[in-house]
Amino acid sequence: MLRALPCALIALLTGSVSAAEITTIPDAAVKQAIALRDQALKDGQAYALLESLTTEVGPRLAGGVNDEKARNWAIAQFKQLGFDKVWSEPVTFPKWVRRSESASLVAPFPQPLAVTALGYSPATPKGGVTAPIVMFNSLDALKAAKRDDVKGKIVFVSARMKPHRDGHDYGIGSPIRSRGPAIAAELGAAAYVLRSAGTDSHRLPHTGVTQWKEGGPRIPAAAVSNPDADLIEAALRRGSVQLKLQLDCGIEGDYTGANVIGEITGSEKPDEVVIMGGHLDSWDLGTGAIDDGAGVSIGMAAGALIGHLPQAPRRSIRVVAFANEEAGLYGGKAYAAAHKQEVSKHVLGSESDFGSDRIWRLSASVKPESLPAIDKMMQVLAPLGVERGMGAGNGGPDLSPIHAEGMAALSLTNDGTRYFDYHHTADDTLDKVDPEQLAQNVAVYVSWAYMAAQADGDFGSAPGAFKQNGDDD
Amino acid sequence: MLRALPCALIALLTGSVSAAEITTIPDAAVKQAIALRDQALKDGQAYALLESLTTEVGPRLAGGVNDEKARNWAIAQFKQLGFDKVWSEPVTFPKWVRRSESASLVAPFPQPLAVTALGYSPATPKGGVTAPIVMFNSLDALKAAKRDDVKGKIVFVSARMKPHRDGHDYGIGSPIRSRGPAIAAELGAAAYVLRSAGTDSHRLPHTGVTQWKEGGPRIPAAAVSNPDADLIEAALRRGSVQLKLQLDCGIEGDYTGANVIGEITGSEKPDEVVIMGGHLDSWDLGTGAIDDGAGVSIGMAAGALIGHLPQAPRRSIRVVAFANEEAGLYGGKAYAAAHKQEVSKHVLGSESDFGSDRIWRLSASVKPESLPAIDKMMQVLAPLGVERGMGAGNGGPDLSPIHAEGMAALSLTNDGTRYFDYHHTADDTLDKVDPEQLAQNVAVYVSWAYMAAQADGDFGSAPGAFKQNGDDD
Ligand SMILES: [Zn+2]
Ligand SMILES: [Zn+2]
Ligand SMILES: [Zn+2]
Ligand SMILES: [Zn+2]
CATH class of the missing domain: 3.40.630.10 (Zn peptidases)
Incomplete structure (x- = not known):
């Protein structure tokens, strides 16, 4: 800009x-x-x-x-x-805990996926969420989606970041992670999965925080690795795809940590x-x-x-x-x-x-x-x-x-x-x-x-x- | 040679x-x-x-x-x-199953490790194996080890493979994976872990088969990723290190698959x-x-x-x-x-x-x-x-x-x-x-x-x- x-x-x-x-x-x-x-x-x-x-x-x-x-x-x-001089100054925040996470394509081609929950994601119900995938190539495309096309589905937003010296493609990936889940939740999605906000091609998904609107709906939100996103896209080219997401994670009250400060x-x-x-x-x-x-x-x-x-x-x-x-x-x-x-x-x-x-x-x-x-x-x-x-x-x-x-x-x-x-x-x-x-x-x-x-x-x-x-x- | x-x-x-x-x-x-x-x-x-x-x-x-x-x-x-012409010809083998795997440093610096079981590894007992690590830099060093230095410990063999056009460093990594566990088992080790037989630096461990001597002892055997092997070495530079390994895997009878053949x-x-x-x-x-x-x-x-x-x-x-x-x-x-x-x-x-x-x-x-x-x-x-x-x-x-x-x-x-x-x-x-x-x-x-x-x-x-x-x- x-x-x-x-x-x-x-x-x-x-x-x-x-x-x-x-x-x-x-x-x-x-x-x-x-x-x-x-x-x-x-x-x-x-x-x-x-x-x-x-x-x-x-x-x-x-x-x-x-x-x-x-x-x-x-x-x-x-x-x-x-x-x-060395001292600490208290910092209080809602404590988010990750316990376990898994995902898989369940139909028509069952395959495990490399997945990680996003910070402040709620858990899925026990047994996970299983639903058809609806894919978007950008946050704007998701924002423009009709509620009927999203409701009850697992939203998958897939945009590839390229490496740059100034890292500017994080401007693509970061909002898809931080703001996408809240948008999908408002549209009635069952869960949210993004192509990792990362420039690599390894089976190591990129986590990071997501932001919810105060009082707004929250849905389980996670990232799959880039090769897994490729796989989901390949499966979707063949037709409808069912994904299962199981996250055990969530907020456990407040925690008070501290900024630690040293001075000369x-x-x-x-x-x-x-x-x-x-x-x-x-x-x-x-x-x-x-x-x-x-x-x-x-x-x-x-x-x-x-x-x-x-x-x-x-x-x-x-x-x-x-x-x-x-x-x-x-x-x-x-x-x-x-x-x-x-x-x-x-x-x-x-x-x-x-x-x-x-x-x-x-x-x-x-x-x-x-x-x-x-x-x-x-x-x-x-x-x-x-x-x-x-x-x-x-x-x-x-x-x-x-x-x-x-x-x-x-x-x-x-x-x-x-x-x-x-x-x-x-x-x-x-x-x-x-x-x-x-x-x-x-x-x-x-x-x-x-x-x-x-x-x-x-x-x-x-x-x-x-x-x-x-x-x- | x-x-x-x-x-x-x-x-x-x-x-x-x-x-x-x-x-x-x-x-x-x-x-x-x-x-x-x-x-x-x-x-x-x-x-x-x-x-x-x-x-x-x-x-x-x-x-x-x-x-x-x-x-x-x-x-x-x-x-x-x-x-x-298209046909199949039966092939029978002992069927090995991977169910779950995890490992961590438990003392003095608790940290999770990226680990994978080796093919034909037996499971650990429920609750895993926890024991001090004894490290070797080569298969020869392990072969030369005294039983007293190995018995009851988790053997860790750590040798780094470098990339080459003809892949010849697999000649280092492959025998450490395929033959090391049997040698450690004969020396009374509680379990075996190797630095992955791979040239990358990602938290994705390299699996592969290990070979047991007919009628010889078998111990749980696994590979950690290269960065995890670096971490274990860094911890060992500070003194004694306890590792915990939990593998649920093993042989479940025989399976008959097939070579599938097509002919012009x-x-x-x-x-x-x-x-x-x-x-x-x-x-x-x-x-x-x-x-x-x-x-x-x-x-x-x-x-x-x-x-x-x-x-x-x-x-x-x-x-x-x-x-x-x-x-x-x-x-x-x-x-x-x-x-x-x-x-x-x-x-x-x-x-x-x-x-x-x-x-x-x-x-x-x-x-x-x-x-x-x-x-x-x-x-x-x-x-x-x-x-x-x-x-x-x-x-x-x-x-x-x-x-x-x-x-x-x-x-x-x-x-x-x-x-x-x-x-x-x-x-x-x-x-x-x-x-x-x-x-x-x-x-x-x-x-x-x-x-x-x-x-x-x-x-x-x-x-x-x-x-x-x-x-x-
Ligand atoms: Zn960060
Ligand atoms: Zn940072
Ligand atoms: Zn192979
Ligand atoms: Zn091969």
């Missing part, structure tokens, strides 16, 4: 910036950032953290058996890494924070290496590098391991609710939540007067292969709520070509992480974060400052 | 061939083979057959619910394709046959597209092209859809037992059972006097990218028993670079088959088979003629 030019850019183009207000990065800070960057490229800390998290904790479904274990892991790591206290302006991190929860099928153990590990490792400098940074470095991003940004929303009064003190923020392949773009939502400081950052980042994105940056999923309150933010875009091969599947495991590219991510984060902490001047954080901005991602 | 020169080659080199005995391919047959080859490259028949088999029948575990359905499918297809009757020498095909059974996890729906489809499509010629071939073209290759070559052995009296009439044979990526090599076990005829075949095959292999050819798994009786045979080697990414996993599905490369396979099979059927002279088939030969594969 067409986007408005970010307001920062407009201001610069129209020459409304006075020299006195310009935010700059002191030369010494640029030099130190370069040293940190180069140190990060050789540092195995983030990989070691990720190996530890995926091995010793593993899958981290929000509210599940490993939720508290993961938080204890994060607290212990923050302390070990030298963060001088600043020497001059300890109440002003530069913020980064990732979400600690993951889907339960894999070990949450790329989504989002990587983000947590990158933030921790970048923060630790700054913390180990002989001289503390001027501002504080805050790293957040967010609770329950997956089921609806609960951690990020709780953080914004708890900290919106201090939004002006959140100098600049960016979360990592798009894997850990090479970062190739920096997009900024900052005040125009701070663009020269962003240019300085780009000088340090360009040798890492990072280009300047001309769109806005919302700071990543979990920082988008506090960005919406007015925090200046960066978006650092990873190469997402293979991200949706593994995203939300059992295949999200440590072997998918390239240690070298992970180190490049740490180098990017430590560079901008350190420079932001040392900047003379700010990036425009203030209540309501960035409400109009969209995001590149 | 070092191989002896095939006897055919030695004979040629030593000049012991007299011109009168030379087997040749008439020029008209070469011309017709070229036309068939080029027709095959444009023909979608094999792909249509494979799409039909994987969609309408699906997984084909020998003796399972789809065994008879697959045979009926093959009979119907042979008839439809114009094979004028020859016009001059109907009792002499050129034979090709594949195995109709598959493992149950996938739909058996590359292993070995492809082989069956290639043989059927190649046979059909010859059958549709205005003039019947001189010799008969026989295509066999073999029963139960997977659990121990039952179909191939039954065929040899039933037909060994007619081995001299089996002019030349080759089975396709290594996927359907491009064929790049032809290896022959034939009498020296027929090498000029093989050279003629090579002239037709070279434009398809096929090179002449200097090793022997055993005709593929299911034809190796009749080859051992004395049938002249070719081995046509596919590019196996990605074969072991999918082999024996849930990922063996139609999307892994490239229609263009599949057509190249049909072009190869139709070419040599037609020329063999039209040859003046034979290829040396006779009782015991090729007993000394090994095979390139």
Whole structure:
């Protein structure tokens, strides 16, 4: 879609910036950032953290058996890494539980299917739901369907995502998963199945949350793998097909987890924070290496590098391991609710939540007067292969709520070509992480974060400052 | 390992061939083979057959619910394709059944594992087997183990296969799967788990048969996926690890299936046959597209092209859809037992059972006097990218028993670079088959088979003629 030019850019183009207000990065800070960057490229800390998290904790479904274990892991790591303040802030959400799931074509060609329930799907009745399939090739086609064509049937929405560096086909797959089930439910469908929102061809379906309308109908909702979707389509080319879906899953009351926060206290302006991190929860099928153990590990490792400098940074470095991003940004929303009064003190923020392949773009939502400081950052980042994105940056999923309150933010875009091969599947495991590219991510984060902490001047954080901005991602 | 020169080659080199005995391919047959080859490259028949088999029948575990359905499918297809003789020959084997399987690390880091039982594995006791892991990096290391180090433990053998065009690392993985469990059982192990014999990094374990010594001890035996094997190794680097394995599977008496055979009757020498095909059974996890729906489809499509010629071939073209290759070559052995009296009439044979990526090599076990005829075949095959292999050819798994009786045979080697990414996993599905490369396979099979059927002279088939030969594969 067409986007408005970010307001920062407009201001610069129209020459409304006075020299006195310009935010700059002191030369010494640029030099130190370069040293940190180069140190990060050789540092195995983030990989070691990720190996530890995926091995010793593993899958981290929000509210599940490993939720508290993961938080204890994060607290212990923050302390070990030298963060001088470590604390937790409660996050409450409806706890969804997956118990079992299966599906099969039952007629005319009986075959088992690789299936996974979507987050917040209700269970099927015991014995499952068996009904004819009605297929749609897009969410729009489903929206346009007549109730008579859908009622009592299993809606199957099948649209293939292709891989792209910026992952933009998730814009196709994600709404089919998150919004499709509610639409099908309103039309009287018995259940909902989608072709996985993924770019791979493996028998590993992609889970993810689905959204219900408050008080609206809810139906069992699941994803089949891409090869299984191919099979269903092949069967449908021959005529009517009956599918059986059995899901045992659902909401079991509320759960209170926490955002776990580590801080390197600043020497001059300890109440002003530069913020980064990732979400600690993951889907339960894999070990949450790329989504989002990587983000947590990158933030921790970048923060630790700054913390180990002989001289503390001027501002504080805050790293957040967010609770329950997956089921609806609960951690990020709780953080914004708890900290919106201090939004002006959140100098600049960016979360990592798009894997850990090479970062190739920096997009900024900052005040125009701070663009020269962003240019300085780009000088340090360009040798890492990072280009300047001309769109806005919302700071990543979990920082988008506090960005919406007015925090200046960066978006650092990873190469997402293979991200949706593994995203939300059992295949999200440590072997998918390239240690070298992970180190490049740490180098990017430590560079901008350190420079932001040392900047003379700010990036425009203030209540309501960035409400109009969209995001590149 | 070092191989002896095939006897055919030695004979040629030593000049012991007299011109009168030379087997040749008439020029008209070469011309017709070229036309068939080029027709095959444009023909979608094999792909249509494979799409039909994987969609309408699906997984084909020998003796399972789809065994008879697959045979009926093959009979119907042979008839439809114009094979004028279609029949079945019984094959009996112990029927192995898979009911359920699961595994997890239980201490010190509880995590679920992606696991699959091996064919002919017994079940665990109810509640599973829980025991400490003892790891070995090779079969030799396991063989050298002391009973005290293994007794009561779960043996884990972890050796990584790398991809190669000729798939030779299966020589590492295959014996770890097929022979490891019996060795561990003799040493008193409680159960056996291997790193999958596969070259991928997906959470889809590779099944396959394991072999027990007659009257020897049997223990539950399973494979974990490569990422799960990585995880077990990561946990073991931290100390002792307890694994829990639950398998419900085992042998349920005998089952009698059948080799399904279609024939295009020859016009001059109907009792002499050129034979090709594949195995109709598959493992149950996938739909058996590359292993070995492809082989069956290639043989059927190649046979059909010859059958549709205005003039019947001189010799008969026989295509066999073999029963139960997977659990121990039952179909191939039954065929040899039933037909060994007619081995001299089996002019030349080759089975396709290594996927359907491009064929790049032809290896022959034939009498020296027929090498000029093989050279003629090579002239037709070279434009398809096929090179002449200097090793022997055993005709593929299911034809190796009749080859051992004395049938002249070719081995046509596919590019196996990605074969072991999918082999024996849930990922063996139609999307892994490239229609263009599949057509190249049909072009190869139709070419040599037609020329063999039209040859003046034979290829040396006779009782015991090729007993000394090994095979390139
Ligand atoms: Zn995420
Ligand atoms: Zn996610
Ligand atoms: Zn096979
Ligand atoms: Zn096989």
